[in-house]
Amino acid sequence: MRDVSSVFNPGAIRWRGVDYLLLRVQTRGRKTVLMVAESDDGERFTVRPSVIEIDGLDSVSETIYHIYDPRLTALGEHVFVVFAADVEGACRLGIARTQDFERFELVSFDDAGDTRNGVLFPEKIDGRYARLERPNRVALDSGVTTGSEIVLSMSDNLIAWTPVAPVMAGRWHYWDELIGSGPPPIKTHAGWLHIYHGVATHLVGANIYQAGAVLLDLHDPTKVVARTENNILEPRELYEHVGQVPNVVFPSGLIVDAFDDEGFAKPNATARLYYGAADTVVGMATTTVDELIRACLED
Ligand code: BMA
Numbered sequence: 464m465r466d467v468s469s470v471f472n473p474g475a476i477r478w479r480g481v482d483y484l485l486l487r488v489q490t491r492g493r494k495t496v497l498m499v500a501e502s503d504d505g506e507r508f509t510v511r512p513s514v515i516e517i518d519g520l521d522s523v524s525e526t527i528y529h530i531y532d533p534r535l536t537a538l539g540e541h542v543f544v545v546f547a548a549d550v551e552g553a554c555r556l557g558i559a560r561t562q563d564f565e566r567f568e569l570v571s572f573d574d575a576g577d578t579r580n581g582v583l584f585p586e587k588i589d590g591r592y593a594r595l596e597r598p599n600r601v602a603l604d605s606g607v608t609t610g611s612e613i614v615l616s617m618s619d620n621l622i623a624w625t626p627v628a629p630v631m632a633g634r635w636h637y638w639d640e641l642i643g644s645g646p647p648p649i650k651t652h653a654g655w656l657h658i659y660h661g662v663a664t665h666l667v668g669a670n671i672y673q674a675g676a677v678l679l680d681l682h683d684p685t686k687v688v689a690r691t692e693n694n695i696l697e698p699r700e701l702y703e704h705v706g707q708v709p710n711v712v713f714p715s716g717l718i719v720d721a722f723d724d725e726g727f728a729k730p731n732a733t734a735r736l737y738y739g740a741a742d743t744v745v746g747m748a749t750t751t752v753d754e755l756i757r758a759c760l761e762d
Contacts, residue, residue, distance in 0.1 A: 464498065464514060466491045469707050471739030473500075474535035475646065475716025478542050482718055483564055484508055484737060485515075485533045485544060486745070489707075495529040497546070499564045505718055505735050506747070517559045519569030525550040530557065532715060536583040536647045538592075543570070543621075545581040545594065553577040554599055554608070558621055571622040577608055580643035580660075584684070585650065586726065592618045593684065595630060595657070597643040611641050613659065615685050628685040631659075631677060638663050638673050638694045645674060645714035646736070649728050653756045654678035654688045656728070658714045658736065661694065672711040673697040674738065678759045689759040696738070696748055706741025713739040719752060728752045 467488055474485040484500040497515045500508035520527070533546045541560040544567065548555045556578055558570040580597040587593070594616050599608035611633030616624040633640045639661020648655035656678055663671045673694035680686035698710045716737035721729040728734075730753040740746040 464488060464490075464496070464512070469743045470745055471742050472532045472713050472715045473737050473739070473745055474533035474544060475718050475735075475737045476535040476537055476542055477505075477718050477720070478537055478564075482508075483535070483542075484716060484745070485535060485564075486510070487531045487533070487739070488514075495531045497530060497533060501564070505720075511564075515567055517557075517567045517569050520557070520559075520572075522569075523548075523557075523572050523574070525555070525574060532580070534580075534582045534644070534647055534715060536585050538583065538585055543583050545583050547579045547581070548572070554579045556581040556596060558583070573624060579610075580613075580645075582644045582647040582657075584648055584655070588617075588682070588684065592621050594618070594624065595644045595648070595684075598626075601641065609641050609662075610643065611635075613642060613644055630679065630685050631687055631690065633661065636665060638671075638697075639675055640664050641670075645738075646717035648679065648684070649717065649719055649734075649752070650681070650722075650726050651678075651728050651730075651752060651756060653760070654681055655684050656752065656755055656759075658695075658717060658755070660713055669710050671698065672713055674712055674714040674736070676755050676759050678756065691758050695755070695758050696736070698741070700740070700746075702744055703740045703746065706743030708742035711739065711741050712746065713742070715739060730756070 469489040472487045482502040482505040500510040502508040528549045557572045577599040584593040641662040645658040648657040674696040675691045677690040678688040721732035
């Protein structure tokens with residue numbers, strides 16, 4: 464890949480003993496492609512040289528300008544990639560799947576609506592696939608559409624998705640006015656642990672992207688059990704303040720290193736959060752599952 468100017472907002476997953484990132488890679492032509500990086504320790508990654516192709520994506524009838532911000536979920540025998548796709552005047556959600564991070568095939572492409580930040584739950588809920596997404600209902604002066612509500616959608620087949628109910632809304636005047644899902648939720652005994660991004664828009668001259676966390680009811684994820692009052696990660700380092708888009712930490716991948724036999728994350732498990740910094744580089748923040756849960760409950 465030549466002339467790369469930024470690498471950010473990666474999906475992340477541990478799959479068959481390897482830590483993978485699916486990187487959003489941008490050229491100096493502001494073209495966006497996805498590339499795979501892999502690691503034995505979650506810290507030092509080797510980027511594979513080729514850009515990934517998604518079999519079947521060329522059969523979509525709309526012109527797709529960019530695919531970006533992939534979120535990775537292991538479910539059954541596949542890793543599913545939920546990605547955003549910019550088409551004329553809107554953003555769609557597509558789902559692809561892979562088993563080996565070499566070959567990717569398109570599972571579905573929503574060709575209606577305008578929505579972003581789609582994340583698939585790692586197991587079915589009441590026998591149906593579940594995903595969170597963030598409809599774009601707020602138009603910014605720049606022409607970009609965004610949103611302040613995360614909703615739950617369900618599907619029998621990963622193809623047709625029906626919105627079920629709102630899950631959470633932005634809190635105007637505070638850190639998370641506009642919001643969107645970060646990495647896919649992690650199952651814990653305290654609920655679905657979910658990291659999201661919030662944008663403060665009320666400060667003159669800058670939109671500040673931060674990360675917060677929420678616990679959703681295990682059986683009914685439209686119910687919020689607890690939510691951090693404050694952000695848990697905000698731009699503080701120079702590489703988070705300065706870049707293509709300043710003042711951005713954008714959480715997109717989470718690797719938790721220990722689960723029990725029923726798929727619950729162990730409280731003392733290490734959680735590595737991968738995030739885009741200033742839409743230019745990838746950062747990683749380390750914590751534990753228990754610390755994230757406490758941040759939700761204590762605030
Ligand atoms: C959001 C998305 C992200 C991006 C962020 C900050 O709306 O477009 O891909 O990282 O803005 O620019």
